[in-house]
Amino acid sequence: MFNGVAMNILKDKRLMLCAEMVKGDAAADIGTDHGYLPTHLVLQGKCTRCIAADINPMPLDAARKTVTENGVSTKVDIVLSDGLESVELTGITDVIIAGMGGELIARIIDDCKTLHSKDNDINLVLQPMTRPEELRIYLYENGFEVTSERCVREGRFIYSVMCARFIGEKPAYEMDKRYIHLGRTDITEGFGKEYAIDRINKLKKAAEGMLKSKDSRQEGLQKAELVKMLTDQLREAEQ
Ligand SMILES: C[S@@+](CC[C@H](N)C(=O)[O-])C[C@H]1O[C@@H](n2cnc3c(N)ncnc32)[C@H](O)[C@@H]1O
Structure with a gap:
């Protein structure tokens, strides 16, 4: 806290948008790298606890440093995990998978059967760097509804971030070319x-x-x- 205002450690508009799209109060960030996103969510009071997971030990060392330096080590668990394999999802409201290719994100979701259940009602916050169309097709064909999709510009690049939840059936919208390539963004204005x-x-x-x-x-x-x-x-x- 600085003069009663929570410090914002996120310098990145893409990650800021991911943070905005988190709904609940306990998020697991898969492929966390430096752990900025879970640290930010706790510092801002949006989450009471978070999991920072990564497949590689080196990013987790960086995440541990971020968490410790910002005084949130009791609220952010650091977990070495391929996707969600070693992540305990009990009580987790949101799973964030950002900064990876659309195919890898789809593979990580597919490997975690806990996500394929209406009982858990987990909000997925997904930000594909490449092949977003592969991810959208996977979600549609596997019973996940994209509930919202927003875009942001960071320098020369423009990113889309989607929220999805498991509904166990094909969503009510069509899997047409518009959905596959442009997503569920509002294409009439702004970053969309x-x-x-x-x-x-x-x-x-x-x-x-x-x-x-x-x-x-x-x-x-x-x-x-x-x-x-x-x-x-x-x-x-x-x-
Ligand atoms: C480009 S960074 C993205 C970091 C951060 N999520 C972001 O959006 O800025 C990708 C991170 O995902 C991790 N990663 C790659 N494959 C993974 C997997 N199967 N499970 C967990 N983490 C993975 C990498 O080690 C790396 O730290």
């Missing part, structure tokens, strides 16, 4: 719109590269078609 433009530009670049080679021409044409469809949807949403 910037995110949509960024995703479309990336697909466009990939399509152009593919169209240059005879072997990948067919795939390039499909991607170009997708780009057109998403661009039209973005225009329609803006009207």
Whole structure:
């Protein structure tokens, strides 16, 4: 505390958005690295306790240092774990998996059967660095509803963070191209719109590269078609 105001140790807007999307009061941060996020959640009083987990010992040394220096070592447990394998989820309200590829995030969720139960009602806060579409498809096909998705810009990069919960059936929305590539973001304004433009530009670049080679021409044409469809949807949403 500084003059009665909790110190903010997060300098990163991406992690700030992840913190904002935590709902409950006990979060497990998987792939915590320096442990900034769980430390922040406890310092801000948003969580009464947290778990900081990582597969590698070195990041956990850094997390231990962060936790100790900020006086929250009794409230943040440091756990060496591949995904959620060694994480005790009893009483945990939120699981955060940020800063990894969409496929790895999906694999970590798939490996933890406790998450696949309506009884536990855990809010998943997910921030894929790459292949968000793989994660969205996995969630849809495995009974997880994306309840909200928000975006943020950090320098040159724009990130999406989604909240998901297990509902045990296919969500009410469609798994269409809009959901797969642009997520459940509001693409009509602000960072949501910037995110949509960024995703479309990336697909466009990939399509152009593919169209240059005879072997990948067919795939390039499909991607170009997708780009057109998403661009039209973005225009329609803006009207
Ligand atoms: C790029 S850092 C992201 C750190 C932080 N979550 C963030 O978003 O800034 C990825 C971290 O995930 C850890 N990691 C990678 N695979 C993992 C797994 N299967 N289980 C737990 N942690 C993992 C790495 O050791 C690394 O510390």
